[in-house]
Amino acid sequence: MSDCQFWLMKSEPETFSLEDLAARPGQTEPWDGIRNYQARNFLRDRMRVGDAVLFYHSNCPVPGVVGLAEVVSGAYPDPTAFDPESAYYDPKSDPENPRWMLVDVAYRGHLREPVSLKALRENADLAGLRILQKGNRLSITPVEKEEYDEIVRMGGGVEDRSP
DNA sequence: GCCAACGTTGGC
DNA sequence: GCCAACGTTGGC
Numbered sequence: 409m410s411d412c413q414f415w416l417m418k419s420e421p422e423t424f425s426l427e428d429l430a431a432r433p434g435q436t437e438p439w440d441g442i443r444n445y446q447a448r449n450f451l452r453d454r455m456r457v458g459d460a461v462l463f464y465h466s467n468c469p470v471p472g473v474v475g476l477a478e479v480v481s482g483a484y485p486d487p488t489a490f491d492p493e494s495a496y497y498d499p500k501s502d503p504e505n506p507r508w509m510l511v512d513v514a515y516r517g518h519l520r521e522p523v524s525l526k527a528l529r530e531n532a533d534l535a536g537l538r539i540l541q542k543g544n545r546l547s548i549t550p551v552e553k554e555e556y557d558e559i560v561r562m563g564g565g566v567e568d569r570s571p
Numbered sequence: 572g573c574c575a576a577c578g579t580t581g582g583c
Numbered sequence: 584g585c586c587a588a589c590g591t592t593g594g595c
Contacts, residue, residue, distance in 0.1 A: 420593085443591095444578075467593050525594080543576045545592045 413454065414556040416462040416539060417477070417513070418547045426463045426475045426518060431571050435515035436480060440488045441496040442508060447548040452483045452509045454550070461513060462551060462559060464539070465522075472524035473559055476566055481512035515570070519563025533558055 417439065419425065429437050442448055461477040485506035488496040501507040528534050538549035551559075560566065 418593090446578095471594070545577060547592090 413456065413459045414462070414551040414553055415450070415455070415459060415479075416464055416473070416537075416549050416551050418464045418466040418539075420467045421465045422468070425465065426477075426515070427569075427571075429463070429477065429513070430515045430518075430569060432515070435570065436512050437514075438486075438510050438512050440486050440510050442486065442510060442547065443496065443498065444547065447546055448507075448509055450548050450550065451511055455479050455483065455511050457482060460516075460556060462556060466547075470522065470524050472522050472526075472528065473519065473563065474522045475518040476516040476560070477513040478516050479511050480514045483509040483511050486510040517566040518569045519560065519565070520567055521562075521564045523559050523562045527562060528559070531558065531562065 421427075424437070429435060439451075442451060457479055459479040461479060462473045463475045463477050464473050465471055485503070486496070486501075486508040488494040489498045489501035489506065489508045490503055491497055492499075496508075498508060525539075528537060529540055534540065534555055537551065537555055538544050538546065
């Protein structure tokens with residue numbers, strides 16, 4: 409774990425929440441639907457198995473970090489891009505040369521208390537967080553180890569809330 | 572629901 | 584390659 413990297417990944421809880429991840433068979437889920445090149449490049453070029461993830465709920469009453477996950481696969485083509493039935497279908501993604509990738513992530517617990525966006529903003533040690541910068545909408549962003557540790561500390565540590 | 576900020580598309 | 588139009592994100 410010493411050389412793993414740290415990430416923050418956003419999800420709208422109405423679409424896919426941390427509770428949904430905890431309830432999945434094997435508590436693992438393909439993180440599909442990424443349709444932004446910068447986020448795709450992070451997935452494809454920099455994410456490694458074992459990397460630690462802050463799970464962030466966006467577009468909801470209290471946005472913030474709610475728990476932890478872990479990258480458990482390398483990047484591979486996102487099958488939803490080839491599925492005309494999928495909301496994420498992209499007719500321009502060629503199966504011979506896939507445009508969109510994903511990784512699998514696994515549940516690693518809830519923070520005892522969610523750390524709200526407001527609380528993140530109020531912590532001067534987190535001023536460098538990418539999601540706090542003006543206009544940043546990236547759904548996958550790298551996080552420093554110190555920032556990750558601080559957010560887990562603010563959340564009162566981690567507990568398993570497997571169903 | 573509003574709207575600011577950003578990314579993508581496509582005509583030229 | 585420019586840039587206007589459009590679509591999306593996501594906080595509030």
